Amino acid sequence: MESVFCFLHIFAVTGCLGVEMERERKGEAGRPGREGRGWKKEPRLVEWMKKGILAECLLLAVFAGVSFYQEQSSASRESSSASGGSASVSKGNADSKVLFVEDDYIKWVDFTVSYEALCQAYEWDVETHGTEHEIDWVELLAYAAAKTGGEFGKDALKTMDKAAEKLSEGEATMEELTEDLKYYDYYREAYDAVIGGLVGEYWEQTPDAGGSAGRTEGQTADSAGSGAAGQGQTGGAEREGYVERYGLKGYFPLARGFDYTHYDDFGVGRSYGYQRKHLGHDMMGLVGTPIMAIESGVVEALGWNQYGGWRIGIRSFDGKRYYYYAHLRQNYPYAEGLEEGSVVTAGDVIGYMGHTGYSVKENVNNIKIVHLHWGLQLIFDESQKEGNNEIWIDVYPLTRFLAKHTQAAVKVEGTKEWRRTNQIMDPAVEAYEAGNSEKSKTPAREDFLENNHIVGNEPEQ
Ligand SMILES: [Zn+2]
Numbered sequence: 001m002e003s004v005f006c007f008l009h010i011f012a013v014t015g016c017l018g019v020e021m022e023r024e025r026k027g028e029a030g031r032p033g034r035e036g037r038g039w040k041k042e043p044r045l046v047e048w049m050k051k052g053i054l055a056e057c058l059l060l061a062v063f064a065g066v067s068f069y070q071e072q073s074s075a076s077r078e079s080s081s082a083s084g085g086s087a088s089v090s091k092g093n094a095d096s097k098v099l100f101v102e103d104d105y106i107k108w109v110d111f112t113v114s115y116e117a118l119c120q121a122y123e124w125d126v127e128t129h130g131t132e133h134e135i136d137w138v139e140l141l142a143y144a145a146a147k148t149g150g151e152f153g154k155d156a157l158k159t160m161d162k163a164a165e166k167l168s169e170g171e172a173t174m175e176e177l178t179e180d181l182k183y184y185d186y187y188r189e190a191y192d193a194v195i196g197g198l199v200g201e202y203w204e205q206t207p208d209a210g211g212s213a214g215r216t217e218g219q220t221a222d223s224a225g226s227g228a229a230g231q232g233q234t235g236g237a238e239r240e241g242y243v244e245r246y247g248l249k250g251y252f253p254l255a256r257g258f259d260y261t262h263y264d265d266f267g268v269g270r271s272y273g274y275q276r277k278h279l280g281h282d283m284m285g286l287v288g289t290p291i292m293a294i295e296s297g298v299v300e301a302l303g304w305n306q307y308g309g310w311r312i313g314i315r316s317f318d319g320k321r322y323y324y325y326a327h328l329r330q331n332y333p334y335a336e337g338l339e340e341g342s343v344v345t346a347g348d349v350i351g352y353m354g355h356t357g358y359s360v361k362e363n364v365n366n367i368k369i370v371h372l373h374w375g376l377q378l379i380f381d382e383s384q385k386e387g388n389n390e391i392w393i394d395v396y397p398l399t400r401f402l403a404k405h406t407q408a409a410v411k412v413e414g415t416k417e418w419r420r421t422n423q424i425m426d427p428a429v430e431a432y433e434a435g436n437s438e439k440s441k442t443p444a445r446e447d448f449l450e451n452n453h454i455v456g457n458e459p460e461q
Pocket residue numbers: 278280281282372373374460461
C-alpha cells in the first residue's frame with residue numbers, strides 16, 4: 001500500500017510539473033498574467049504544486065476508499081467474525097455475503113462445498129481415524145474454505161490434500177495451519193452445523209443378527225454394493241449382533257433400489273401461494289418409495305402443510321439442523337407409529353414418497369410430479385427457526401454424497417409398511433435418550449406444536 005501512495009505522490013507532483021513545463025514551452029504559461037513573465041514564474045509553480053498536492057490528496061482519499069471496500073468484500077467472501085468462534089453474517093446483500101458482526105451467532109451460511117470436496121475430506125477423515133494424527137473432515141473443509149473464500153474448485157481440492165498430507169504426517173497441526181486464517185472459525189462452526197452429525201462412531205447390525213459378534217472385514221452384506229468407498233472402518237465389537245464402525249452414519253433418504261432422478265434445483269422459482277425460491281431438493285421417483293431419516297433426531301413436525309402436503313420435520317439432537325421431508329403419500333404418508341416427539345435413528349423408514357401438497361385442504365395430490373422434497377435448515381439461534389431469518393442450504397452435493405450410504409428396505413407383508421433391513425445403534429440417540437445429550441436445544445413438544453400453527457412459513461416443495 002505504501003508503495004502505491006509513493007507512486008501516486010510522484011505521479012501527482014511530476015504530473016503537475018510536466019503540465020507546467022509543457023505550457024511554458026508552448027508559451028501559454030497558464031493564464032496570461034498582468035505581471036511580467038519573469039518574476040511570475042515562481043508563484044505559478046507554487047500554485048501548480050498546491051494543485052498537485054490537492055489532487056494527490058483527492059487521489060489518496062479515493063484510493064483509501066477503494067482499498068477499504070476491497071478489504072470489506074474480501075472479508076465478506078470469507079464471512080466470519082474476528083472475535084473467534086462466534087460469527088455473524090448478514091444476508092440479502094448484493095453479493096449476499098457481506099459480513100457484519102452484530103451478535104454471537106451465525107446469521108447466514110452459503111454451503112458451497114462440492115461433492116468432490118465432501119468425498120475427499122471424508123476419505124481423509126476415515127483413513128486417519130484411529131491414527132496418531134486424526135483429521136476431522138469438517139475442519140479440513142473449513143480450512144479449505146478459509147483459504148479460498150468458500151470456492152470449492154480444483155484449487156480447494158489441492159489445498160485440502162496438501163494440508164491433509166502435512167497433518168497426517170504430523171508435520172503440522174490444524175491450529176498451526178489455521179493460525180492466520182481469519183475466517184476458519186466461522187467456517188468450522190458453519191460446516192459443523194451442516195454435516196457435523198453425519199460422521200462418527202456407530203454400531204451396525206451384522207448380517208447374521210444375533211449371531212456371533214466380532215470384527216467383520218469390510219462391509220456387511222447389507223451395505224455392500226452401496227458404492228461406499230471408504231465407508232466405515234470396523235472396530236472391535238462388544239455388542240452382540242452388532243459391529244462397531246466409524247464413518248458415514250447418515251443415510252441416503254431413499255431406500256436402495258428405488259429409482260429416482262434429481263438435479264441441482266435449489267433456488268429456482270416457485271409460485272404456489274407466493275413468489276419464492278425453492279429452498280430444498282427434489283428427488284423424483286415412484287409413489288410409495290420408502291423415505292429414510294438422513295440423520296437421527298426428534299420428530300418436531302408431522303402433519304399437513306399447504307405447501308409441503310403431508311410432511312415431516314426432524315430436528316437433530318444438537319438443535320442445529322431441521323430436516324424437512326415433504327409431499328408424502330396420500331392416505332398413508334408416514335411410517336406406522338411415527339408422531340411428533342418420536343425419536344428416530346438414521347436410516348429408519350419414516351414415510352413414503354407421494355405428491356401431496358399445494359392445497360389448504362388436507363390429503364390432496366396437487367403436486368404434478370411425484371417426488372420427495374427434502375430440505376435442510378440451519379438453526380444457530382431459535383429466532384432463525386421461523387420467519388425471515390431462516391437459513392436453508394443447497395443439499396444437492398450432500399445428497400450425492402449420502403448415496404455412499406444407502407440401505408435396502410423390506411415390505412411388511414399384508415401392509416403398506418416397509419422396514420429398514422439392518423439396524424444401527426447411534427450413540428447420539430443413546431445420549432439423547434439417556435438425557436445427557438451434549439446440548440439439546442430441541443424445544444419442548446408444546447413449543448413445536450405451537451409453531452406448527454404458523455401456516456405458510458415453511459418454504460417447501
Ligand atoms: Zn421441492
